[in-house]
Amino acid sequence: MASTGDRVERIYANFRGVDFRGEEINLVRSPDSLNVYKDYRETSSIRTRPGMKLAVEFPAKVYGIFFYKNLKLVHSGKNLYTVTSGGKKTIIYSGLNEAVSQSFVYEDTWYFKDGKNYLQYDGTTIKEVEGYVPTTSIGRKPSGGGSVHEDVNMLTGKRKNTFLADGGSLDFVLDALNIDEDYPPIVKVNDVVVTEGYTVNYAEGKISFTKAPDAPLTDGQDNVSIEFRKTVEKYKNSILNCTLLQVFDNRVFFSGNPDYPSVVWHCSLNDPSYVSDLDYYREGMDNSQIRGLVAGNNALWVFREPSESNTNVFYHNPAQDDDYGKIYPSSHSSITIGCVGRAINFNDDIIFFSERGMEGISGDITTEQVAAHRSSMVDRKLIAEPDYKNMILEEWDGYLLVIIGDKVYLADSRAMLNNENHAEYEWFYWSMEHTVTSASVHDGILYLGTANGVYTLTDTECNIESWWVTPLDKFNAPNKLKTTNKRGMVAEATGDVSVYAKTEDTDFELIGTHENVTDFFVTRIKRKKFKDIRLKFYSTTRFSLETVTLECFIGGYIKR
Numbered sequence: 001m002a003s004t005g006d007r008v009e010r011i012y013a014n015f016r017g018v019d020f021r022g023e024e025i026n027l028v029r030s031p032d033s034l035n036v037y038k039d040y041r042e043t044s045s046i047r048t049r050p051g052m053k054l055a056v057e058f059p060a061k062v063y064g065i066f067f068y069k070n071l072k073l074v075h076s077g078k079n080l081y082t083v084t085s086g087g088k089k090t091i092i093y094s095g096l097n098e099a100v101s102q103s104f105v106y107e108d109t110w111y112f113k114d115g116k117n118y119l120q121y122d123g124t125t126i127k128e129v130e131g132y133v134p135t136t137s138i139g140r141k142p143s144g145g146g147s148v149h150e151d152v153n154m155l156t157g158k159r160k161n162t163f164l165a166d167g168g169s170l171d172f173v174l175d176a177l178n179i180d181e182d183y184p185p186i187v188k189v190n191d192v193v194v195t196e197g198y199t200v201n202y203a204e205g206k207i208s209f210t211k212a213p214d215a216p217l218t219d220g221q222d223n224v225s226i227e228f229r230k231t232v233e234k235y236k237n238s239i240l241n242c243t244l245l246q247v248f249d250n251r252v253f254f255s256g257n258p259d260y261p262s263v264v265w266h267c268s269l270n271d272p273s274y275v276s277d278l279d280y281y282r283e284g285m286d287n288s289q290i291r292g293l294v295a296g297n298n299a300l301w302v303f304r305e306p307s308e309s310n311t312n313v314f315y316h317n318p319a320q321d322d323d324y325g326k327i328y329p330s331s332h333s334s335i336t337i338g339c340v341g342r343a344i345n346f347n348d349d350i351i352f353f354s355e356r357g358m359e360g361i362s363g364d365i366t367t368e369q370v371a372a373h374r375s376s377m378v379d380r381k382l383i384a385e386p387d388y389k390n391m392i393l394e395e396w397d398g399y400l401l402v403i404i405g406d407k408v409y410l411a412d413s414r415a416m417l418n419n420e421n422h423a424e425y426e427w428f429y430w431s432m433e434h435t436v437t438s439a440s441v442h443d444g445i446l447y448l449g450t451a452n453g454v455y456t457l458t459d460t461e462c463n464i465e466s467w468w469v470t471p472l473d474k475f476n477a478p479n480k481l482k483t484t485n486k487r488g489m490v491a492e493a494t495g496d497v498s499v500y501a502k503t504e505d506t507d508f509e510l511i512g513t514h515e516n517v518t519d520f521f522v523t524r525i526k527r528k529k530f531k532d533i534r535l536k537f538y539s540t541t542r543f544s545l546e547t548v549t550l551e552c553f554i555g556g557y558i559k560r
Contacts, residue, residue, distance in 0.1 A: 063448025292343025306338025
């Protein structure tokens with residue numbers, strides 16, 4: 001506690017981020033800051049963020065920005081465009097869903113999903129994912145039987161049966177009835193396509209030859225192959241209508257279909273075009289919507305909306321089954337908090353957004369999992385955002401950007417704090433020039449989609465309003481009056497900076513404006529007999545702030 005007559009030197013430095021919980025906070029944080037952050041690549045100071053620079057203009061809202069080979073691919077409105085390095089735009093596909101889209105690359109092929117379409121692109125040709133055609137039965141006698149070989153592919157109604165001809169049978173019975181009449185079967189005998197000499201009974205699923213195919217030359221080797229199509233209602237749309245995807249263990253997992261809110265599907269090993277009708281898992285006993293799929297800690301994590309059952313976080317570990325091969329049994333974690341926003345693996349921290357903010361999972365699949373809160377510093381603003389549930393998450397430059405409309409909350413992976421025995425992130429807060437509808441990072445550059453185009457966060461010349469406010473400071477003497485030192489306040493900074501001061505009974509008042517600062521500046525500040533004080537450093541261009549030094553003399557006791 002400072003005594004009367006003491007001179008107290010206050011140094012504001014090593015700034016950490018914002019703290020929106022109140023005004024009396026740690027001196028390294030700000031109760032009110034806008035559009036500043038730490039650019040660790042260049043400085044340890046806080047500085048104004050870059051501005052949004054228009055890279056490519058588009059006529060409709062941008063729902064996805066992707067990079068593949070030497071191309072930029074942009075989902076704008078109902079169209080998918082390629083954009084060359086010179087800015088030339090070409091529509092390569094139309095009829096897309098006007099919703100947030102996702103993509104992944106497998107074996108040099110780009111795959112795209114938008115909750116309606118599932119496409120593949122090799123840099124030349126773009127098309128729907130046609131689906132691998134499985135051979136569902138092998139070793140069949142003409143009358144049927146044989147062995148089940150492969151599962152039905154939900155992405156296509158096509159399938160094959162192979163038979164052992166006996167040299168006398170005319171009728172070859174398929175393993176499905178009521179096959180599609182608008183798809184003539186493809187019949188092969190000894191690997192040669194046969195286009196005549198048989199009839200098709202679509203209702204009975206039967207091919208009738210006018211002359212019996214010969215028995216195979218090699219005993220026990222199938223020599224008749226019949227490809228047909230049997231469409232199962234809702235199979236294909238079960239996958240197409242998924243809005244979530246996650247690559248894990250060389251498979252792609254799909255979920256987020258509103259018609260099947262608690263179901264997760266996955267493709268076969270190393271084949272994104274094959275989703276077996278048996279490779280699915282139902283998470284929980286109710287129909288709470290799955291909001292996130294995250295790979296991490298050797299598991300696939302599944303996050304559902306809050307439910308009455310309080311089983312909202314599940315995980316899948318790879319396991320080997322004697323009959324089915326690799327499987328992914330579902331286990332529910334000990335976490336009961338539900339997810340209402342999004343989920344992501346942020347530098348090996350499995351996080352999700354609940355009704356109260358960002359949660360992280362402490363503990364892995366071998367221990368009891370506990371949800372540790374990660375966003376206490378910004379919760380008051382964050383969860384009050386009107387579109388909180390429709391946030392966009394993107395990692396950039398060591399930060400996790402939580403983008404909600406034109407607001408961005410930045411969780412800093414390089415600055416953590418301990419709060420009641422658990423780790424939390426330091427945060428910064430931005431307000432953007434445009435509402436952001438999608439985001440992507442390529443070669444360290446942040447790309448932001450908007451209603452009219454794609455922007456990069458690279459403009460260091462534009463005017464941006466930014467500020468940093470110091471916490472309410474009582475100079476270790478809450479019950480005594482203070483007077484500032486006449487020598488003034490010293491700040492290490494760069495750029496154009498205006499300084500404001502506020503005491504307990506005044507508004508912020510301008511005390512000095514400084515232009516083109518390259519090292520430090522001194523501002524004369526004259527405040528007498530105050531209880532507490534706050535400073536505001538403000539700029540409409542770009543500035544940085546490293547340290548602030550302010551001295552006060554402690555006076556007598558405050559009178560009531």
